[in-house]
Amino acid sequence: MTAQQIIFLVVAAVTLIAGISVVTSRNLIHSALWLILTLAGVAVFYVLLNAGFFAVIQVVVYIGAIAILFIFAVMLTRRVMQDTGPQSNSYWWLGALIALLLFAGIALIFTNWQGFKALPPVMLDQSGKLVQLGLSLVSPDKYLLPFELASVLLVAGMIGAIYVAGEKKQ
Amino acid sequence: MIPLSWYLTFAAILFCIGLYGVLVRKNAIAILMSIELMLNSVIINLISFWRYRAPEGISGQAFAIVVFAVAAAEVSVGLALIISIYRRRKSVVAEDMNLMKW
Numbered sequence: 001m002t003a004q005q006i007i008f009l010v011v012a013a014v015t016l017i018a019g020i021s022v023v024t025s026r027n028l029i030h031s032a033l034w035l036i037l038t039l040a041g042v043a044v045f046y047v048l049l050n051a052g053f054f055a056v057i058q059v060v061v062y063i064g065a066i067a068i069l070f071i072f073a074v075m076l077t078r079r080v081m082q083d084t085g086p087q088s089n090s091y092w093w094l095g096a097l098i099a100l101l102l103f104a105g106i107a108l109i110f111t112n113w114q115g116f117k118a119l120p121p122v123m124l125d126q127s128g129k130l131v132q133l134g135l136s137l138v139s140p141d142k143y144l145l146p147f148e149l150a151s152v153l154l155v156a157g158m159i160g161a162i163y164v165a166g167e168k169k170q
Numbered sequence: 171m172i173p174l175s176w177y178l179t180f181a182a183i184l185f186c187i188g189l190y191g192v193l194v195r196k197n198a199i200a201i202l203m204s205i206e207l208m209l210n211s212v213i214i215n216l217i218s219f220w221r222y223r224a225p226e227g228i229s230g231q232a233f234a235i236v237v238f239a240v241a242a243a244e245v246s247v248g249l250a251l252i253i254s255i256y257r258r259r260k261s262v263v264a265e266d267m268n269l270m271k272w
Binding site for chain 1: 171172173174175176177178179180182183184185186187188189190191193194195196197199200202203204206207210213214217218220221222223225228229231232233234235236238239240241242243244245246247249250251252253254256257262265
């Protein structure tokens with residue numbers, strides 16, 4: 001067992017426990033804090049996958065922006081949903097069953113697939129990847145259109161959020 | 171060396187946890203949090219497939235960036251909707267949002 005594998009197993013265990021706590025914890029603030037731990041664990045996986053840029057994006061966008069947005073939303077809507085009483089509906093067993101069935105289906109597909117146990121191929125040009133990514137996002141014959149669409153989507157999301165959540169003057 | 175199967179299994183478990191949360195939680199904000207878990211597992215899948223199947227290209231990472239942008243837009247609009255509903259109906263429970271229920 002190499003050091004990478006040990007790191008993977010420890011981080012995976014912590015991340016999965018944190019993920020389960022996100023969906024089961026009664027206090028929503030605690031849920032949001034567990035969500036931050038889950039996102040941090042996922043960032044470690046990006047580092048293990050030689051995609052350090054995504055670890056940085058994960059910390060900046062997910063932990064820095066989205067998780068804080070969640071905490072603000074929880075605090076803005078706090079009084080109605082007190083932390084007492086059940087936080088899940090009466091069909092929780094059905095939800096668990098569907099989730100387990102989905103996992104069984106995914107596992108079935110994976111075990112029948114040849115490349116499932118593949119080891120990572122050697123990465124030759126590791127430091128040039130970020131340059132390559134940046135260039136491919138602005139070159140018209142690669143991913144310029146998806147990139148621009150994503151930015152238009154972000155602007156639309158921002159305008160929509162301001163319009164929907166803003167206080168209307170009667 | 172970590173085999174691809176570990177990442178895929180981890181992402182599948184995380185996705186199923188998120189699915190359970192979406193189906194079961196009452197609070198709409200908790201449902202959005204579970205959707206974030208599912209989106210994260212999708213991004214792990216994209217990047218691990220990029221790393222193990224096509225590391226010479228860059229398409230996996232470009233797709234992952236688009237998923238990041240979609241997640242950010244989704245969560246901002248979703249939370250704005252929840253806050254707007256909370257203002258009008260004083261509730262964030264998903265079952266109470268039944269104005270358009272048939």
